[in-house]
Amino acid sequence: MTVLLTVEDLTVVSTDAILRPTGLTLRAGRPLTILGQTGSGKSLLAQAIMGVLPDGLSAAGRVLLDGRDLLAMPMAERRALWGRTIGLLPQEPWLALDPTMRAGAQVAETHRLVAGLTAAEADAAARADLAHLGLADAFGKLPGELSGGMAQRVAFAAARAGRGRIVIADEPTKGLDADRRDDAVALLLREVEEGGGLLTITHDVAVARQLGGDVMVMREGEVVEQGPAEEVLRAPRSAYARDLLAAEPSSWPKxxxxxxxxxxxxxxxxxxxxxxxxxxxGLDLEIRAGEIVGVGGPSGCGKSTLGGLLLGLVAPDRGSVWRKPGIGRHRFQKLYQDPPAAFPPHGSLRQTLTDLVRLHRLDWSEVERLMDRLRLSPTLLDRRPREVSGGELQRLALLRVLLLDPVFLFADEPTSRLDLVTQQETVALLTGIARDRGCAVLLVSHDAGLLDRTADRRIALA
Incomplete structure (x- = not known):
């Protein structure tokens, strides 16, 4: 098989090594999937290859494309490869999409500027791309008018419009229901079948199984196991990989x-x-203290809208919502599906939490206690939201909500950005706190297995 990309002894450093020397070979027609926990270095590896590392981080080693070392290229030359030769499917659609630009125009722009189509051709291609992803109605909508899963698919379409022969897909199925996840995997595999290279970063074992090819398992900045996907995922040799597979929701106790x-x-x-x-x-619903009600259904069916109605963020067309009186509105809380929506983008995470503690006269020691329970490093607090992984930001969003001691929590896909091990730990923490504090929880998830093991009862939206 033709070698498209070779990585040799790639490291990412700040004050110390975050990504230890890592090597890989990406071949045409054979998927390579990097599997691991949140914060294991998977996304940093992709960012180092693309040349988009956060401020304060630097890469060393070699990244060879057509015999040229990308790390030694001037940045202007590397940018010229984006979309045309290497396409990056981003992890966070809210950070990848222009909030002031309609979905169809964002996809058409890539067709026009990168692929060189005329305006009319680009418009037609964008309509076809979105229709293929089940988004024909989204062409004229702004990102803020779309569900998280819909925004993820729009970002997918925009990133692939340039038709680069190498695709780096960073958590391409986060927030998607099983059917849409399968559609996204099928699109990725189409690139492989056409002779392209596919490097996928995921915490979803099901995605790794579907993609096949080769798998690398990462933990804490280093590769702990690699080989053909069938072998690694059927009979892993490392204890960590075995723990990862055992943490799938279908294996959880009820x-x-x-x-x-x-x-x-x-x-x-x-x-x-x-x-x-x-x-x-005509939807009727009652949620009691300490009760966990699960909500399932495909992307765009109204799960997030339901939560907004219950919290008073959205007005119903008909019907009414009653909330227990005598309780401050700040204790009716939402845990966002897309954590960037919960944090100011330009300030540090420490400043955001400090402001919350000061506003509500809380004790900073509770922040430290929750940081420990959620396995979050204190060093993350001095970064901005875009400078931490999606999974770390999701756990910080959970910490921020729990500080307010909620009596009702609308948890909108709270673990969609977490690896299996961290997801299991986080759900156990969330449900444990709900039980201990008597917090009513409306839990949205695309994962039927997770809801089966966690919810007291379920609502299905079509």
């Missing part, structure tokens, strides 16, 4: 039932439409 407390929130006859399309009508 959360034992527990009597719920008094009602915290009640909805009667809720109806809501979006873009003229009904999402739900």
């Amino acid at each position: 959360l034992p039932p527990r009597p719920a407390g008094e009602p915290m929130l009640r909805a009667r006859g809720l109806a809501k439409a979006r873009g003229g399309k009904p999402l739900f009508d």
Whole structure:
């Protein structure tokens, strides 16, 4: 097989080594998947290859493309390769998409500027791309009008419009339901079948299985195991890889039932439409203290909208919502599907949490305690939101919500950015706190296995 990209002894350093010397070979027609926990260095590896490392980090080693070392190239030359030779499918759609530009225009722009199509050709190609991803109705919408899963697919379409022969896909299926995940994997495999190179970064073992080819398992900045996907995922040699596979939600124990407390929130006859399309009508719901109610359904079916209605962030077309009186509104909280939406983009995470502690007269020691329980390094606090991994930012968003001692929590895909091990630990923490504190939880997830093991009861939206 033709070698498209070779990485030799690649390291990423700050004050110390974050990514230890790593090598890989990407071949045409054979997928390579990097699997590992949040913070293991997977995304840093992709960013180092592309030349988009966060400020304060630097890469050393060699990244060879057509015999040339990308690390030794002037940045202007490396940028000229973006989209045309190497395409990056970003991890966070909210950071990849222009919030002021409509979805179709963002995809068409890449077709026009990178692929060289005329304006009319680019517009037609963008419509075809979005329709293929089930997004025909999204062409004229802004990113803020889309669900997280829909925004992820728009970012996918925009990144692939340049048709680069090497694709680096950083968590390309986060936030997608099983059907959409399978569609995304099929699109990635199409690139391979056409002779391209595919490097995928994921914490989803199911995606690694579907892609096949070769797998590298990473932990704490180094490769602990690698080989053909069939062998590594069927009979892993390392204890860490075995733990990773054992943490799939289908293997979790069922959360034992527990009597719920008094009602915290009640909805009667809720109806809501979006873009003229009904999402739900006549929906009744009651959630009690300490109760965990699961919500499932495909992307765009109204799961996030339901949470917004219950919190009073969105007005229903019909129906009403009752919240237990005498409780501050700040204790009815939302854990966002896309954590960048929960943090100011330009300040440090420490400053954001300091402001919250000061505003609500909290004790900073509670921040430190939760940092420890969520396995978050204190060094992350001095970074901006875009300078930490999606999984780390998701856990910081959970910390931020828990500081306010919520009585109702709308958890919108709270683990979609977490690897399996961290997901299991985080869900156990979330459900444990809900039980201990009597917090009512409305838990949205695309993972039916997770809801089966976690929720007291479930609601299915179509």
